[in-house]
Amino acid sequence: MADFDAIVVGAGLAGSVAALELARAEKSVLVIERGNFAGAKNMTGGRIYVHSLRKVFSDEELAEAPFERKITHERISLMAPDSNLTIDFTSDELGRDEHASYSVLHAPFDQWLAEKAEEAGAEFIYGIPVEGLMKDESGKVIGVSAGEDEITAEVVILADGANSLLAKEAVFYEKPPANQMAVGVKEVFELPAATITDRVLAASDDEGAAWLFAGDATHGVFGGGFMYTNRDSISLGVVAGIDAVANGDCVPVYQMLEDLKQHPSVAPLIKGAKVVEHSGHMVPEGGVNIMPPLVNDGVMLAGDCAMMCLNLGYMVRGMDYAVAAGQMAGKNAARAIDAQDTSINGLVHYVEDLENSFVMKDLHQYKNEPAFLESFDRMFNAYPALARDVMNSMFVVDGSPAAPIKKKVLPKVKQVGLLNIVKDARGAMKAL
Amino acid sequence: MSDMKITVNVDEYLAVNKYEVDEETAHIELVDEPSPAEFDKLIRVCPAGLYKRDEDGRESFDYAGCLECGTCRIICGDTILSKWAYPGPTMGVEYRYG
Numbered sequence: 001m002a003d004f005d006a007i008v009v010g011a012g013l014a015g016s017v018a019a020l021e022l023a024r025a026e027k028s029v030l031v032i033e034r035g036n037f038a039g040a041k042n043m044t045g046g047r048i049y050v051h052s053l054r055k056v057f058s059d060e061e062l063a064e065a066p067f068e069r070k071i072t073h074e075r076i077s078l079m080a081p082d083s084n085l086t087i088d089f090t091s092d093e094l095g096r097d098e099h100a101s102y103s104v105l106h107a108p109f110d111q112w113l114a115e116k117a118e119e120a121g122a123e124f125i126y127g128i129p130v131e132g133l134m135k136d137e138s139g140k141v142i143g144v145s146a147g148e149d150e151i152t153a154e155v156v157i158l159a160d161g162a163n164s165l166l167a168k169e170a171v172f173y174e175k176p177p178a179n180q181m182a183v184g185v186k187e188v189f190e191l192p193a194a195t196i197t198d199r200v201l202a203a204s205d206d207e208g209a210a211w212l213f214a215g216d217a218t219h220g221v222f223g224g225g226f227m228y229t230n231r232d233s234i235s236l237g238v239v240a241g242i243d244a245v246a247n248g249d250c251v252p253v254y255q256m257l258e259d260l261k262q263h264p265s266v267a268p269l270i271k272g273a274k275v276v277e278h279s280g281h282m283v284p285e286g287g288v289n290i291m292p293p294l295v296n297d298g299v300m301l302a303g304d305c306a307m308m309c310l311n312l313g314y315m316v317r318g319m320d321y322a323v324a325a326g327q328m329a330g331k332n333a334a335r336a337i338d339a340q341d342t343s344i345n346g347l348v349h350y351v352e353d354l355e356n357s358f359v360m361k362d363l364h365q366y367k368n369e370p371a372f373l374e375s376f377d378r379m380f381n382a383y384p385a386l387a388r389d390v391m392n393s394m395f396v397v398d399g400s401p402a403a404p405i406k407k408k409v410l411p412k413v414k415q416v417g418l419l420n421i422v423k424d425a426r427g428a429m430k431a432l
Numbered sequence: 433m434s435d436m437k438i439t440v441n442v443d444e445y446l447a448v449n450k451y452e453v454d455e456e457t458a459h460i461e462l463v464d465e466p467s468p469a470e471f472d473k474l475i476r477v478c479p480a481g482l483y484k485r486d487e488d489g490r491e492s493f494d495y496a497g498c499l500e501c502g503t504c505r506i507i508c509g510d511t512i513l514s515k516w517a518y519p520g521p522t523m524g525v526e527y528r529y530g
Binding site for chain 1: 437438439440442445446448449473474475476477478479480481499500501502503505506507509516517518519520521522524525526527528529530
């Protein structure tokens, strides 16, 4: 008899939701988290799209979730060292509660999620890094080990994040390649709620903005800058391709963030604010291209450790996938326990559920996007400069005789190459 | 390295973070005499700036400010890192915001 029906490694979004579903199915479940509380080792940009949480929680429960602000402004910028062109989008549709998105901070949010799982009957233990998996003579995973301790379970769910050290033992997945992974560095800036509201032109302290910067945010390296408004703080950071930075002629990622903070279009946002945290985390941008096997005998993978993440250039998603995958993992684990078959054959229904859901459909749909973005050098250099030049020629008035816009703009376009622009537009359409 | 300037002292930002540093055990270790080219990669990718080369070219690494992201493991886990583990029980960085 195993110690628990299920063990979940990691109390992030996938892990706590999986535990919650197992507890709701009246299974005994232990979540082992290496941080001293849920979220203590976790980091996000970040924002969560609420749709997958709505399949886990009632409206009343979600009303108490520690969301920071509803995102009602989407901003995208093309940033050159000496200019910045921003699109600011807002609409009634964007803010509709059914499919809204919210800025979040992991420390408060993950603790709330873990509490919900605990209320449903899941047990949590904190401050313990799981070091290895226990296997029987057939190779089936039958538990976990941490130091001297060994705990057994019918099924183990790995939800141990983008830098999983256990995926190798579980599904023989060594580690993702550096050209499919990004590194994120973020600082949190404390500011009064009303100041933030005013600075991003939000309607109230409950609403805010998500902002992505392409171009000079990473000094032309594959990646971008981001800003999310929290209630009493602003999250500002940079995400850059690990391989691109490692092998590029560029400053360190933390210096990219420092330079972004100084850029004239960003500095006023955080003026007078105090840095209260400096954090780092990896983003599995390769998505389905680098996905490990999702099940093996006695073990399942969900969330970032399974590379369930998507970078479309204008948005990054991972948390809504983690919630959905955690829910499917938990439900299918409970069913497999009931059917007394937690072998790969008993657990594979999890993969089928995922394939039939938006999670895998999205990841397949956009599987060419990472490669397209990585090779999209002009997005990070030429286009921000082109945008600056075109805008300058439209808006700078110096008293010299007016020339037709076409005459002003066309030479700038030709510098980049009309064919290149057509090619990039086609590439983007194909990848998206 | 690039001629673009490093103006920031990232240690000042790490100082606002909360850590429980394991003074006994280093959870990341480098090989003896690491390749300078590989070390340069770590200087660029580490979000905490833990891999340093001073003006005299001396390399140094301090695991104490580690953010536990794993980026160095992904890029140099097979080359100049001889060990990459998570810090021991209750140790390491503790995000209050995340």
